[in-house]
Amino acid sequence: MSIDPLVRRGRADVHIHTLASDGTSSVAEIFDRVERDGVLDVIGIADHERIDAALAARAMAADRGTPFEVVVGQEISTLGGHLVGLFLERPVPAMRSLRWSIEAVHDQGGLAIVAHPLVPYPLCAQGFMLRRLLDDDDPAVHPDTIETFNPTAFGRYGHRAAVRFAAEHGLSEFGASDAHAASAVGSAWTSYPGHTAADLRAAIDAGTSRHHGQFHGSIGQLGVFGRQLRKYGRDARAELLGRVRRDGTGRDLGYPDGTLRPPRPVPE
Numbered sequence: 001m002s003i004d005p006l007v008r009r010g011r012a013d014v015h016i017h018t019l020a021s022d023g024t025s026s027v028a029e030i031f032d033r034v035e036r037d038g039v040l041d042v043i044g045i046a047d048h049e050r051i052d053a054a055l056a057a058r059a060m061a062a063d064r065g066t067p068f069e070v071v072v073g074q075e076i077s078t079l080g081g082h083l084v085g086l087f088l089e090r091p092v093p094a095m096r097s098l099r100w101s102i103e104a105v106h107d108q109g110g111l112a113i114v115a116h117p118l119v120p121y122p123l124c125a126q127g128f129m130l131r132r133l134l135d136d137d138d139p140a141v142h143p144d145t146i147e148t149f150n151p152t153a154f155g156r157y158g159h160r161a162a163v164r165f166a167a168e169h170g171l172s173e174f175g176a177s178d179a180h181a182a183s184a185v186g187s188a189w190t191s192y193p194g195h196t197a198a199d200l201r202a203a204i205d206a207g208t209s210r211h212h213g214q215f216h217g218s219i220g221q222l223g224v225f226g227r228q229l230r231k232y233g234r235d236a237r238a239e240l241l242g243r244v245r246r247d248g249t250g251r252d253l254g255y256p257d258g259t260l261r262p263p264r265p266v267p268e
Contacts, residue, residue: 014044188213
């Protein structure tokens with residue numbers, strides 16, 4: 001399908017991590033970056049194994065009146081590699097089969113996007129596995145697409161194979177930053193006809209989305225890794241101090257009241 005170069009397509013980056021998992025930026029810092037750049041129409045928070053920061057981000061966007069939409073996502077660790085679930089309302093349990101996890105995302109009415117695939121590493125889904133799912137008679141276990149552009153080291157390694165695989169199997173192009181710092185948000189994105197999250201979803205279904213972006217440099221990725229290590233140190237201290245003080249606090253999860261912990265139920 002040809003694309004009219006004069007029509008401004010929407011831009012979405014829906015694979016972003018926050019302090020709630022292994023990201024190094026808060027939701028507010030990510031919002032500030034997106035508003036300052038002014039080019040993204042949709043963002044998605046997709047922390048590992050949790051959606052609390054994504055739910056908070058969606059509420060914050062509504063309160064703040066942001067010029068972009070927020071999609072609730074999760075990067076799910078499966079036995080067959082990482083999977084990004086989008087348009088979720090509850091977290092998907094980790095460490096189940098890739099087949100089970102895709103079906104669980106679809107049971108919520110979400111989209112299942114295979115993250116940084118076709119790299120010979122346990123965190124990445126392999127081609128034989130994806131082909132088996134796509135050939136299955138049950139459409140509920142079919143991934144909606146794969147990341148054809150992920151700017152991380154995994155994505156760089158598997159990029160060409162992912163593009164070929166998507167073309168061979170009629171899957172739409174999909175790009176996302178997999179950002180672990182606010183500075184990386186928007187370094188890769190998906191363009192699509194329209195501007196809303198619903199338009200993005202329709203484009204993925206119709207095969208009219210396109211990927212864009214630049215690969216991260218090695219030095220930049222090492223810098224993020226260093227910030228992650230410092231964050232883990234702060235997290236450990238905050239968790240320990242919260243237990244010592246018994247004040248119901250813990251590490252900063254990157255959103256308002258994210259250091260507070262719900263009280264434990266008292267046994268009857």
